[in-house]
Amino acid sequence: MAVKDEIQKLKREKNAVILAHYYVKDEVxxxxxxxxxxxxLSKKAAQTDADIIVFCGVxxxxxxxxxxxxxKKVLMPDATADCAMAHMVTVQKIREVKEAYDDLAVVCxxxxxxxxxxxxxxxxxxxxxxxxxxxxxxxxxxxxxDGNLGCYVAEQVPEKNVILNDGYCPIHAAMTKExxxxxxxxxxxxxxxxxxxCTKDLLEEAxxxxxxxxxxxxxxxxxxxxxxxxxxxxxxxxxxxxxPEKKFYxxxxxxxxxxxxxxxxxxVAEVLKTEQNEVLISEEVRQKAMRPLERMLELxx
Ligand code: 13P
Ligand code: SF4
Numbered sequence: 414m415a416v417k418d419e420i421q422k423l424k425r426e427k428n429a430v431i432l433a434h435y436y437v438k439d440e441v442x443x444x445x446x447x448x449x450x451x452x453x454l455s456k457k458a459a460q461t462d463a464d465i466i467v468f469c470g471v472x473x474x475x476x477x478x479x480x481x482x483x484x485k486k487v488l489m490p491d492a493t494a495d496c497a498m499a500h501m502v503t504v505q506k507i508r509e510v511k512e513a514y515d516d517l518a519v520v521c522x523x524x525x526x527x528x529x530x531x532x533x534x535x536x537x538x539x540x541x542x543x544x545x546x547x548x549x550x551x552x553x554x555x556x557x558x559d560g561n562l563g564c565y566v567a568e569q570v571p572e573k574n575v576i577l578n579d580g581y582c583p584i585h586a587a588m589t590k591e592x593x594x595x596x597x598x599x600x601x602x603x604x605x606x607x608x609x610x611c612t613k614d615l616l617e618e619a620x621x622x623x624x625x626x627x628x629x630x631x632x633x634x635x636x637x638x639x640x641x642x643x644x645x646x647x648x649x650x651x652x653x654x655x656x657p658e659k660k661f662y663x664x665x666x667x668x669x670x671x672x673x674x675x676x677x678x679x680x681v682a683e684v685l686k687t688e689q690n691e692v693l694i695s696e697e698v699r700q701k702a703m704r705p706l707e708r709m710l711e712l713x714x
Pocket of ligand 2: 471495496497498499524582583584585610645670672673
Protein backbone atom coordinates (compact mmCIF):
# COMPACT_ATOMS: atom_id res chain seq x y z
CA MET A 414 0.00 0.00 0.00
CA ALA A 415 1.28 3.49 -0.82
CA VAL A 416 2.46 5.29 2.30
CA LYS A 417 -0.12 8.08 1.92
CA ASP A 418 -2.95 5.52 1.75
CA GLU A 419 -1.55 3.69 4.76
CA ILE A 420 -1.54 6.96 6.74
CA GLN A 421 -5.17 7.68 5.81
CA LYS A 422 -6.24 4.14 6.76
CA LEU A 423 -4.45 4.20 10.13
CA LYS A 424 -5.76 7.67 10.84
CA ARG A 425 -9.36 6.54 10.33
CA GLU A 426 -8.90 3.32 12.33
CA LYS A 427 -7.33 5.10 15.28
CA ASN A 428 -9.33 8.34 15.21
CA ALA A 429 -6.11 10.33 14.82
CA VAL A 430 -5.59 13.87 13.62
CA ILE A 431 -2.42 15.10 11.90
CA LEU A 432 -1.29 18.65 12.66
CA ALA A 433 1.60 20.14 10.67
CA HIS A 434 3.59 23.35 10.82
CA TYR A 435 4.30 25.24 7.59
CA TYR A 436 8.01 24.42 7.91
CA VAL A 437 7.65 20.65 7.39
CA LYS A 438 8.21 19.04 3.99
CA ASP A 439 5.62 19.68 1.25
CA GLU A 440 4.50 16.05 1.11
CA VAL A 441 3.92 16.02 4.89
CA UNK A 442 1.87 19.23 4.63
CA UNK A 443 -0.21 17.38 2.01
CA UNK A 444 -1.37 14.64 4.41
CA UNK A 445 -2.10 16.97 7.34
CA UNK A 446 -5.63 17.63 8.56
CA UNK A 447 -4.55 21.09 9.63
CA UNK A 448 -1.52 23.17 8.68
CA UNK A 449 -0.68 26.44 10.35
CA UNK A 450 1.56 28.66 12.39
CA UNK A 451 2.31 27.92 16.04
CA UNK A 452 -0.68 29.84 17.37
CA UNK A 453 -3.19 28.25 15.01
CA LEU A 454 -1.84 24.79 15.80
CA SER A 455 -2.01 25.35 19.56
CA LYS A 456 -5.66 26.38 19.21
CA LYS A 457 -6.36 23.32 17.04
CA ALA A 458 -4.61 21.05 19.57
CA ALA A 459 -6.78 22.49 22.34
CA GLN A 460 -9.99 21.85 20.39
CA THR A 461 -9.59 18.44 18.77
CA ASP A 462 -11.79 15.48 19.67
CA ALA A 463 -9.41 12.93 18.12
CA ASP A 464 -7.88 10.26 20.36
CA ILE A 465 -4.41 10.65 18.90
CA ILE A 466 -2.61 13.79 17.73
CA VAL A 467 0.32 13.24 15.37
CA PHE A 468 2.33 16.46 15.53
CA CYS A 469 4.43 17.11 12.45
CA GLY A 470 6.72 19.71 13.93
CA VAL A 471 9.33 20.07 16.66
CA UNK A 472 9.20 19.01 20.30
CA UNK A 473 7.83 22.20 21.91
CA UNK A 474 4.80 21.90 19.61
CA UNK A 475 4.09 18.32 20.65
CA UNK A 476 4.63 19.24 24.30
CA UNK A 477 2.18 22.14 24.07
CA UNK A 478 -0.40 19.83 22.47
CA UNK A 479 0.05 17.31 25.30
CA UNK A 480 -0.10 19.97 28.02
CA UNK A 481 -3.44 21.14 26.63
CA UNK A 482 -4.72 17.58 26.06
CA UNK A 483 -3.59 15.32 28.90
CA UNK A 484 -6.05 12.56 28.04
CA LYS A 485 -4.90 12.34 24.40
CA LYS A 486 -1.95 10.51 22.97
CA VAL A 487 0.44 12.92 21.24
CA LEU A 488 2.92 11.29 18.88
CA MET A 489 6.01 12.84 17.28
CA PRO A 490 7.04 11.32 13.93
CA ASP A 491 10.67 12.05 14.86
CA ALA A 492 11.39 12.27 18.59
CA THR A 493 14.66 14.14 17.98
CA ALA A 494 13.07 17.02 16.01
CA ASP A 495 13.72 19.94 18.32
CA CYS A 496 13.96 23.74 18.27
CA ALA A 497 17.41 24.96 19.28
CA MET A 498 16.03 28.25 20.58
CA ALA A 499 13.65 26.47 22.99
CA HIS A 500 16.68 25.65 25.17
CA MET A 501 18.27 29.10 25.18
CA VAL A 502 17.10 30.22 28.62
CA THR A 503 17.37 28.57 32.03
CA VAL A 504 15.09 28.39 35.07
CA GLN A 505 17.99 29.86 37.07
CA LYS A 506 18.15 32.95 34.84
CA ILE A 507 14.39 33.46 35.12
CA ARG A 508 14.66 33.26 38.94
CA GLU A 509 17.42 35.88 38.94
CA VAL A 510 15.40 38.31 36.83
CA LYS A 511 12.30 37.72 38.98
CA GLU A 512 14.34 38.65 42.05
CA ALA A 513 15.75 41.78 40.43
CA TYR A 514 12.44 43.33 39.30
CA ASP A 515 9.16 44.13 40.98
CA ASP A 516 5.98 44.01 38.94
CA LEU A 517 7.50 41.56 36.46
CA ALA A 518 5.76 39.26 33.98
CA VAL A 519 7.75 36.40 32.44
CA VAL A 520 6.52 36.26 28.86
CA CYS A 521 7.45 32.99 27.27
CA UNK A 522 7.56 32.49 23.52
CA UNK A 523 5.87 29.15 22.83
CA UNK A 524 9.22 28.02 21.34
CA UNK A 525 10.37 26.93 24.81
CA UNK A 526 10.48 23.74 26.87
CA UNK A 527 7.67 22.61 29.17
CA UNK A 528 10.03 23.18 32.12
CA UNK A 529 10.49 26.84 31.15
CA UNK A 530 6.74 27.27 30.77
CA UNK A 531 6.27 26.14 34.40
CA UNK A 532 8.03 29.30 35.64
CA UNK A 533 6.41 31.67 33.11
CA UNK A 534 3.37 33.90 33.49
CA UNK A 535 2.06 33.82 29.95
CA UNK A 536 2.98 32.24 26.63
CA UNK A 537 2.93 34.07 23.32
CA UNK A 538 3.54 33.19 19.68
CA UNK A 539 4.91 35.43 16.96
CA UNK A 540 1.37 36.31 15.86
CA UNK A 541 0.08 37.49 19.25
CA UNK A 542 3.17 38.60 21.25
CA UNK A 543 2.66 42.35 20.75
CA UNK A 544 -1.07 42.18 21.52
CA UNK A 545 -0.57 40.13 24.69
CA UNK A 546 2.35 42.17 26.09
CA UNK A 547 0.24 45.32 25.61
CA UNK A 548 -2.60 43.74 27.60
CA UNK A 549 -0.50 42.71 30.61
CA UNK A 550 -0.87 44.79 33.78
CA UNK A 551 2.86 44.51 34.56
CA UNK A 552 5.34 47.28 33.76
CA UNK A 553 8.38 45.00 33.52
CA UNK A 554 8.43 42.17 30.98
CA UNK A 555 11.09 39.47 30.83
CA UNK A 556 10.76 38.16 27.28
CA UNK A 557 12.19 34.67 26.79
CA UNK A 558 13.87 32.92 25.03
CA ASP A 559 14.01 34.88 21.73
CA GLY A 560 15.96 38.15 21.97
CA ASN A 561 15.00 39.15 18.41
CA LEU A 562 11.25 38.72 18.86
CA GLY A 563 11.68 40.36 22.28
CA CYS A 564 13.39 43.36 20.67
CA TYR A 565 10.58 43.66 18.10
CA VAL A 566 7.96 43.52 20.89
CA ALA A 567 9.88 46.16 22.90
CA GLU A 568 9.74 48.54 19.92
CA GLN A 569 6.02 47.95 19.38
CA VAL A 570 5.19 48.41 23.07
CA PRO A 571 7.44 51.32 24.17
CA GLU A 572 5.36 51.94 27.30
CA LYS A 573 6.74 48.72 28.86
CA ASN A 574 10.22 47.94 30.12
CA VAL A 575 11.13 44.79 28.16
CA ILE A 576 14.12 42.87 29.50
CA LEU A 577 15.69 40.81 26.72
CA ASN A 578 17.20 37.34 26.80
CA ASP A 579 20.00 36.32 24.43
CA GLY A 580 18.27 33.37 22.72
CA TYR A 581 17.79 33.33 18.95
CA CYS A 582 16.69 31.11 16.09
CA PRO A 583 19.83 30.01 14.23
CA ILE A 584 17.91 29.92 10.94
CA HIS A 585 16.25 33.34 11.14
CA ALA A 586 19.21 35.05 12.76
CA ALA A 587 21.48 33.87 9.92
CA MET A 588 19.68 36.03 7.34
CA THR A 589 21.72 39.21 7.00
CA LYS A 590 21.27 42.72 5.68
CA GLU A 591 23.78 41.81 2.98
CA UNK A 592 21.56 38.91 1.84
CA UNK A 593 18.66 41.39 1.65
CA UNK A 594 20.77 43.85 -0.35
CA UNK A 595 21.69 41.17 -2.88
CA UNK A 596 18.14 39.82 -3.11
CA UNK A 597 16.73 43.32 -3.61
CA UNK A 598 19.28 43.97 -6.33
CA UNK A 599 18.23 40.78 -8.13
CA UNK A 600 14.49 41.46 -7.62
CA UNK A 601 14.00 45.23 -7.30
CA UNK A 602 10.19 45.07 -7.50
CA UNK A 603 9.76 42.50 -4.75
CA UNK A 604 8.37 43.35 -1.30
CA UNK A 605 10.29 41.97 1.68
CA UNK A 606 8.21 39.89 4.14
CA UNK A 607 10.04 38.74 7.27
CA UNK A 608 9.41 36.77 10.43
CA UNK A 609 10.02 38.66 13.71
CA UNK A 610 12.64 36.08 14.73
CA CYS A 611 14.95 37.85 12.25
CA THR A 612 17.41 40.44 13.57
CA LYS A 613 16.48 44.11 14.05
CA ASP A 614 18.53 45.31 11.07
CA LEU A 615 16.60 42.94 8.82
CA LEU A 616 13.22 43.94 10.27
CA GLU A 617 14.10 47.58 9.51
CA GLU A 618 14.29 46.71 5.81
CA ALA A 619 10.98 44.84 5.77
CA UNK A 620 7.75 45.84 4.05
CA UNK A 621 5.85 43.50 6.34
CA UNK A 622 6.73 41.66 9.57
CA UNK A 623 4.64 38.70 10.66
CA UNK A 624 4.29 35.07 11.70
CA UNK A 625 4.31 32.41 8.99
CA UNK A 626 0.51 32.64 8.61
CA UNK A 627 0.64 36.42 8.52
CA UNK A 628 3.30 36.35 5.80
CA UNK A 629 1.10 33.99 3.75
CA UNK A 630 -1.97 36.18 4.30
CA UNK A 631 -0.10 39.37 3.39
CA UNK A 632 1.23 37.88 0.14
CA UNK A 633 -2.27 36.77 -0.81
CA UNK A 634 -3.92 40.11 -0.11
CA UNK A 635 -1.16 42.26 -1.61
CA UNK A 636 -1.57 43.76 -5.06
CA UNK A 637 2.15 43.12 -5.64
CA UNK A 638 3.40 40.14 -7.61
CA UNK A 639 6.89 39.51 -6.25
CA UNK A 640 8.06 38.83 -2.72
CA UNK A 641 11.32 38.20 -0.90
CA UNK A 642 10.62 35.80 1.95
CA UNK A 643 12.54 36.11 5.21
CA UNK A 644 11.52 32.92 6.95
CA UNK A 645 11.96 29.15 6.61
CA UNK A 646 11.45 27.82 3.08
CA UNK A 647 8.60 25.48 4.07
CA UNK A 648 6.18 28.41 3.67
CA UNK A 649 6.89 28.52 -0.07
CA UNK A 650 4.62 25.53 -0.61
CA UNK A 651 1.51 27.29 0.74
CA UNK A 652 2.56 30.64 -0.78
CA UNK A 653 2.77 29.09 -4.26
CA UNK A 654 -0.41 27.05 -3.77
CA UNK A 655 -2.41 30.14 -2.85
CA UNK A 656 -0.74 32.43 -5.41
CA PRO A 657 0.29 30.43 -8.48
CA GLU A 658 0.73 33.60 -10.52
CA LYS A 659 3.01 35.36 -7.98
CA LYS A 660 6.77 34.96 -7.55
CA PHE A 661 8.54 34.20 -4.27
CA TYR A 662 12.27 34.33 -3.64
CA UNK A 663 14.37 33.23 -0.66
CA UNK A 664 17.06 35.54 0.75
CA UNK A 665 19.64 32.77 0.99
CA UNK A 666 19.80 29.06 0.26
CA UNK A 667 20.17 28.29 3.97
CA UNK A 668 16.69 29.16 5.26
CA UNK A 669 16.09 25.58 6.27
CA UNK A 670 15.11 24.26 9.70
CA UNK A 671 16.60 20.79 9.44
CA UNK A 672 14.76 19.63 12.54
CA UNK A 673 11.42 20.37 10.87
CA UNK A 674 12.63 18.47 7.80
CA UNK A 675 13.23 15.34 9.89
CA UNK A 676 9.50 14.63 9.66
CA UNK A 677 8.79 12.27 6.74
CA UNK A 678 5.73 10.42 5.48
CA UNK A 679 7.34 7.10 6.44
CA UNK A 680 7.83 8.30 10.03
CA VAL A 681 4.23 9.53 10.23
CA ALA A 682 3.00 6.10 9.08
CA GLU A 683 5.34 4.35 11.51
CA VAL A 684 4.19 6.26 14.62
CA LEU A 685 0.57 5.81 13.64
CA LYS A 686 1.21 2.07 13.38
CA THR A 687 3.36 1.57 16.49
CA GLU A 688 2.21 4.55 18.63
CA GLN A 689 5.85 5.11 19.54
CA ASN A 690 7.43 8.49 20.30
CA GLU A 691 4.62 9.46 22.61
CA VAL A 692 5.04 12.84 24.34
CA LEU A 693 5.09 12.20 28.09
CA ILE A 694 5.01 14.98 30.67
CA SER A 695 4.67 14.55 34.42
CA GLU A 696 1.34 15.76 35.80
CA GLU A 697 3.10 18.26 38.07
CA VAL A 698 4.95 19.89 35.14
CA ARG A 699 1.88 19.73 32.92
CA GLN A 700 -0.35 21.52 35.44
CA LYS A 701 2.16 24.34 35.88
CA ALA A 702 3.00 24.64 32.17
CA MET A 703 -0.68 24.72 31.25
CA ARG A 704 -1.34 28.01 33.07
CA PRO A 705 0.70 30.28 30.73
CA LEU A 706 -0.59 28.43 27.65
CA GLU A 707 -4.21 28.80 28.72
CA ARG A 708 -3.64 32.44 29.58
CA MET A 709 -2.32 32.99 26.05
CA LEU A 710 -5.37 31.32 24.51
CA GLU A 711 -7.62 33.49 26.68
CA LEU A 712 -5.83 36.82 26.06
CA UNK A 713 -5.41 36.23 22.33
CA UNK A 714 -9.13 35.60 21.75
P1 13P B 1 5.23 30.79 13.74
O1 13P B 1 4.71 31.35 15.00
O2 13P B 1 5.19 31.76 12.63
O3 13P B 1 4.61 29.50 13.44
O4 13P B 1 6.79 30.49 13.95
C1 13P B 1 7.23 29.35 14.59
C2 13P B 1 8.66 29.15 14.43
O5 13P B 1 9.22 28.21 14.89
C3 13P B 1 9.37 30.16 13.70
O6 13P B 1 10.67 29.79 13.56
FE1 SF4 C 1 13.13 26.73 16.19
FE2 SF4 C 1 14.13 28.31 14.33
FE3 SF4 C 1 13.38 25.85 13.65
FE4 SF4 C 1 11.56 27.73 14.27
S1 SF4 C 1 12.96 27.72 12.52
S2 SF4 C 1 11.58 25.62 15.00
S3 SF4 C 1 12.63 28.87 15.87
S4 SF4 C 1 15.05 26.42 15.08
